[in-house]
Amino acid sequence: MGSSPRGILLNRDNSLLFVNNALEGSLSIIETRNLTVVDKLPISDFKLSVDTIVAAQLFYGASDPRMSFGSWLSCANCHFDGMSDGRVWQGMVDGPRNTPVLYNLLETPPYNWSGNWDELADAEIKIRHLQGGTGLIADQTLSPALGSPHAGLSLDLDSLTAYIATFTGPTQLPVKDAALVKHGADIFGQQNCASCHAGAAGTDLKSHDVGTGTSPNEKAGAAFDTPTLRWLWSSAPYFHDGSAATLRDVFTMPGAHQLIGKISLEDIDALTAYLLSLPQQ
Structure with a gap:
């Protein structure tokens, strides 16, 4: 093959x-x-650059021992074409983690739900610790997250991170009820959601304790990186641990996002309709 x-x-x-x-x-x-x-x-005249081909093979493949132990896991197993597999993985170092989408990542640092990657090249940490690969950096001494940069230490790692940065989100679904979405946008403003979910990407690029990190399984504290609000329709479940199966659950579960009792269910449904419409064209 x-x-x-x-x-x-x-x-x-x-x-x-x-x-x-x-x-x-x-x-x-x-x-x-x-x-x-x-x-x-x-069957085709392949015209991609060598760097792109190498990076894509690293991302989608598991046969390179630098990327995976025993050819058992690739980046694409969870993030095929930058998408989320919709799963919550229990064996992660920081605790249970919901797989995020990888779209437009250069706009939303830091990375990881715990916000403890300051560069995409910190993927070297996950290659070694999760996928069991020997790593793309020749030096076996790995810098800790938020430590010395990993970028610039390996041409293949730099190519891989540049490739990951090319993933862009899918075309937004058509809005079915413009009036409902407009009402939801008003609720978004009234509830001051933009104090954290700011700007076009819907994130202030900071970490916050929103009451979802109380489990003893959490190993990196109770504060989590503010996720982007774009493409929520393709990235369920929600929260770092996937504890909210739907956006309505986000606003009915205990924690800083709980709106039940403050606003009506009709307003919550309007708010979710607005969020599911993002990014708007």
């Missing part, structure tokens, strides 16, 4: 499987009765 197999198709009698290898512009032909690759054909 080739690099980043994405599309598969069986022939009419199911004897052959065709696999599109997205990161090398080739087609693998596999004989299904013995799962043998019988041919590989070029």
Whole structure:
């Protein structure tokens, strides 16, 4: 098989499987009765830069021992094309963590729910500690988060972080009820949500204790990085630990976001409709 197999198709009698290898512009032909690759054909004129190809292969692949132990995990397993897998992972160093989207990351530092990465190159920490890779930086002595920069220490790491920074969010869904969204925007203003969720990205780039970090499983304190409000329709569940399955839950659960009893459920539903409309075109 080739690099980043994405599309598969069986022939009419199911004897052959065709696999599109997205990161090398080739087609693998596999004989299904013995799962043998019988041919590989070029199907496109690949014109991406070498740096982009290398970075994409690092992001989507798990065969490089620098990125993963035993070829078991890649960045794309949780963040395919920069998306969230919608899961909450229990075995993270800082405690249970909801997978975030990776869109427009250069606009929203710091990184991690705990806000303890000040650069995208701190992904080297996760490559080693979570994915079990040996790392892209040749020096085995790793700087701690918020310590000396990792950027500039490895061409491949720099290429990977530059590639991650290219992920942009999907086209927003059409607004079904403009009046409801407008009402929700008014509620957003009245409740002073923009005191933390400020600007176009919907974040003040700071950490706050909003009452969701009370579990003994939390290992990095009770303050969490303010998440962006963009693309919430594609990133459920919510909060650092995924404890809110829906946006309505965000505003009915105990904590700083609780609005039940302060405003009506109709107003809460309008607010969620507004949030699900972001970013507006």
